[in-house]
Amino acid sequence: MKARGAVLSRRGAYQAPVENWAELAVGEVVEVVRHAQVVARGTVEEVSLSGNVLWILPQGPQDRQLCLKSDGVIVRRG
Template sequence: MVSDWKSLSVGDRVEIIKHAHVVAAGEVEEVSQSGNVLWLVPAGPAEKQLFLKSDGVQVRRG
């Protein structure tokens, strides 16, 4: 798991994990300067998604 979201780079392939289940997967579009917010471009035909560390999600490099 990636504990410091600021270590992620644009284009990194990641999975978003919540309660031990993969809830999203795709490429990092942007990470906030605080490292608490991540924008993900999903692998499928969907809009980009916003994830907050405070929502209890974890990031795993895919």
């Protein structure tokens, strides 16, 4: 059995913010966080080459969403 601290640290690493959005792959599930609240969750549809613009397809009947790094949102794998 693994130590509790090891499990918690791995979970924390998984929830770490993605600094370079260009590293995200199409189809990857992400969460968009603003002011410590998840404002969107969905799959990556497209990422700009610069890594400053991200399109996600939210779960449910909503249209795709545009996320701009300049808006101060945090993206994490989820």
